[in-house]
Amino acid sequence: NAGVTQTPKFRVLKTGQSMTLLCAQDMNHEYMYWYRQDPGMGLRLIHYSVGEGTTAKGEVPDGYNVSRLKKQNFLLGLESAAPSQTSVYFCASSYPTGQGSGANVLTFGAGSRLTVL
């Protein structure tokens, strides 16, 4: 089925370890995003991409890096994990509706739960 697929779904890391979350979409969407969800804080944008080969910082980019080498994939990396990065991470993709700025419908993945000990 078409949609956004996140890998892995669960991961436990020790402080200082590194890892990469993979997001893949098969809808030919131009835009892709990484959000983190924490209790009481909603969804906060980490990084996003407006097209293949582009990336930009969101609200909470520190401690994360991203890459968009292929249009369908958006990778989120943690170089040195910290307990503060324990969270549920959501990838999303969207297409511009062409009806004015910001009018995009986001399709989200099912989430990746990361625990940093």
Next chain:
Amino acid sequence: GENVEQHPSTLSVQEGDSAVIKCTYSDSASNYFPWYKQELGKGPQLIIDIRSNVGEKKDQRIAVTLNKTAKHFSLHITETQPEDSAVYFCAASGSGGYNQGGKLIFGQGTELSVKP
């Protein structure tokens, strides 16, 4: 940048009652305001959205109202059912245009519980 505040954080209603969730935003340039529903263990999914040139939009039991002057918008669910139980997020587009990726700034979320 844009800041979105959402209230209440939790809401419990009896089946058949109405539920209202309110959001305020800070950036007067925001022109797109969607609402997402997140069921347990899943990613959020769009349920309704409104653009700044419209004051109200309705889709069956769900409606959204927008007051641009006061910079607030609300989600109204009528005749609530147990399957409406979920976390609801409001969002605002901010001032970004095409080159900003149309990124959304989300509120803190409201956990709605509908009791049978």
